[in-house]
Amino acid sequence: MHAPCAYQTRHAAGDALATHRHRTAYAALVLDGDYLEASADGPAECVPGSLILHPRFHAHGDRFGRRGARVINLDLPPGLAPETVTVLRVPALAEAAAVFARGAHELPALVAACAAQPPAPLHDWQRPFLDALRDGDAPIARLARDAGVSLAHASRSFLRSHGMPPQLLRRELRCRRALALLAGDAPLAEIAARSGFADQSHLTRALRGFAGLPPARLRRQIKSVQDGAAPGMRP
The missing domain is CATH 2.60.120.10 (Jelly Rolls)
Incomplete structure (x- = not known):
């Protein structure tokens, strides 16, 4: 190779x-x-x-x-x-x-x-908005209202700073959490719940869009890397 x-x-x-x-x-x-x-x-x-x-x-x-x-x-x-x-x-x-x-x-x-390299600055309201977006199910409009901004302003701001509007950003963050959990041995239904998905079918659809593979195949790939790869970089 x-x-x-x-x-x-x-x-x-x-x-x-x-x-x-x-x-x-x-x-x-x-x-x-x-x-x-x-x-x-x-x-x-x-x-x-x-x-x-x-x-x-x-x-x-x-x-x-x-x-x-x-x-x-x-x-x-x-x-x-x-x-x-x-x-x-x-x-x-x-x-x-x-x-x-x-x-x-x-x-x-x-x-x-x-x-x-120091991170680029964010608006003060964006960090708590992100925490609530990642960890909860509150409607985006309510999160914007709680942050003191309009829904349109929140969407424009996140599109500029994060490359996607809040709804897509929520799905991206949940898929990342699910991908990390697949490195363990938790059942897929549990991973779905812990990642914020409605059920295992919802998780499967989201990860197919995220990675092109269903959760079971992704888990096999992750386990294979864990078993056979040399230690990676830890910056």
């Missing part, structure tokens, strides 16, 4: 990519330009020297700045896939680009030398 190869992507000034999902884990290193990555993790300001580690099935949209951007990307084997998206700052851009060119096996050492 050949080691994953790095590849570059170029984006013109003012370009935008609608929210899309990557089924494989990958790392991205910004070489020049800038863009804003919006996902359920919140906005990430990506500038030269930003290293973004994405887990499998990560969904995000991108808005590119006035100079566009040039990015080097590297698909990650299962043993190096991060558990959550992580945004770091590399100590030396040229050296980091050379690591990408040599292959994923050198990434753990690069990650260990990086510093965490």
Whole structure:
């Protein structure tokens, strides 16, 4: 099996990519330009020297700045896939680009030398809104009212900062929770309840849309990685 190869992507000034999902884990290193990555993790300001580690099935949209951007990307084997998206700052851009060119096996050492990049700011009302969205079933309109904003304003704000409106964001967060629980041995009906889905059938439909596979097959994949993969990066 050949080691994953790095590849570059170029984006013109003012370009935008609608929210899309990557089924494989990958790392991205910004070489020049800038863009804003919006996902359920919140906005990430990506500038030269930003290293973004994405887990499998990560969904995000991108808005590119006035100079566009040039990015080097590297698909990650299962043993190096991060558990959550992580945004770091590399100590030396040229050296980091050379690591990408040599292959994923050198990434753990690069990650260990990086510093965490501060998260982009959110509006004060967004964090409690997100907590309520993730953990409860209250209607979106009520959450907006409790936050002191209109439903239209909440939808526009989350579409800009997180790449999706609140209803889709709730489903994304619940699918992520279910995916994490599939690493254990809980019955699927219990996972559905703990993740906020109405029942096991609802969970199955949501995960098919999220990952393209039903929960049982996803669990087998996760267990296979756990049993056979080398320790991954823990930034």
